[in-house]
Amino acid sequence: MAAQHPLAFSLHDDVPREEARLIDEGLGASNDAAAPLHEVRPLSCFARLPTGVAVGGAVGRTWGACCELQQLWVAPEHRRMGIGAALVTEFERGADARGCRTFEHCGVRAFGAGTETPIGRMFGVNV
Numbered sequence: 001m002a003a004q005h006p007l008a009f010s011l012h013d014d015v016p017r018e019e020a021r022l023i024d025e026g027l028g029a030s031n032d033a034a035a036p037l038h039e040v041r042p043l044s045c046f047a048r049l050p051t052g053v054a055v056g057g058a059v060g061r062t063w064g065a066c067c068e069l070q071q072l073w074v075a076p077e078h079r080r081m082g083i084g085a086a087l088v089t090e091f092e093r094g095a096d097a098r099g100c101r102t103f104e105h106c107g108v109r110a111f112g113a114g115t116e117t118p119i120g121r122m123f124g125v126n127v
Helices: 017-034 083-097
Strands: 041-048 054-063 066-074 109-117 120-126
Touching: 041 083, 054 083, 066 083
Parallel strands: none
Antiparallel strands: 041 054, 054 066, 109 120
8 A cells, every 4th residue: 555645646648848857867866876877788689580580589788786678579470479478588587697686586576468459468567
């Protein structure tokens, strides 16, 4: 249950410029305090056919004990075969080898079998 506090929350259909700056600067300061951003290193993995053609990939970065999976893609004709999950697993293996904490180490768990949407399959995450 959320703590009670005397705040008013507002929801917007856009991102107000001043608030965006505040969030960006606050997040930057928090990240700088938590992780050495000057050590950011790219990390990627790809699923390839025997011919060498990539049919999927995971692209992200690591710094300190942090990792970020920024992009995940699988070619439409190769979807629903577990390739995306295997790419995430391989990405996490690479991040773990660099000393990063993976999602599960931080108490984050995926749940549900996925829900079909007009833009693809969506999964929930439990923190």
